[in-house]
Amino acid sequence: MAPSQFFPPLNASLNALSGVFLLIGYVLIKRRNIAWHRRFMLAACCTSLAFLACYVTYHTLRGGVVTRFAGTGAIRTFYLTMLTTHTILAVVIVPLAIISVTNGLKMRVARHRAVARWTFPLWMYVSVTGVLVYFFLYHWYPS
Numbered sequence: 269m270a271p272s273q274f275f276p277p278l279n280a281s282l283n284a285l286s287g288v289f290l291l292i293g294y295v296l297i298k299r300r301n302i303a304w305h306r307r308f309m310l311a312a313c314c315t316s317l318a319f320l321a322c323y324v325t326y327h328t329l330r331g332g333v334v335t336r337f338a339g340t341g342a343i344r345t346f347y348l349t350m351l352t353t354h355t356i357l358a359v360v361i362v363p364l365a366i367i368s369v370t371n372g373l374k375m376r377v378a379r380h381r382a383v384a385r386w387t388f389p390l391w392m393y394v395s396v397t398g399v400l401v402y403f404f405l406y407h408w409y410p411s
């Protein structure tokens with residue numbers, strides 16, 4: 269199977285899994301279940317790290333060839349806005365996630381809660397839009 273067939277659905281699935289783990293982790297902390305909140309948040313870190321490794325591998329294998337979005341007009345503006353905010357926030361959440369996990373694991377609860385309150389919605393946004401970008405690019409408006 270060619271990398272261009274194998275990696276995009278794998279990357280989208282890893283993004284989707286991160287989103288599901290984050291959501292479950294959030295529901296668990298709302299129910300005051302710290303042990304399982306910790307496990308699911310660490311699982312989200314693992315799937316996001318696996319995504320990063322696969323993303324870098326895929327783009328290295330492709331040697332700079334990019335997949336073009338075929339949509340035009342308003343849908344193109346929407347797609348490019350989503351892609352730009354996704355990309356910027358994907359960089360922003362890296363330090364936020366590291367700080368949230370570190371404070372969480374050390375049980376610095378007040379500091380953890382203060383940062384994690386921002387980390388959670390931004391990370392969710394990146395995971396969900398990662399899946400949407402995949403569908404827009406490879407299924408709904410393929411070039």
Ligand code: HEM
Pocket residue numbers: 290297298302305306307309310365368369372373374375377380381384385387388391
């Ligand atoms: C992996 C290690 C983690 C541990 C051990 C941990 C632990 C905790 C603890 C002890 C609390 C406070 C519960 C309370 O109010 O008594 C908490 C709250 C919270 N955590 Fe984590 N956490 C971890 C990772 C994360 C990550 C990575 C995120 C964000 C993506 C996150 C999101 C949150 C949020 C949003 C709250 C506040 C919930 C609320 O205010 O109702 N946690 N966590």
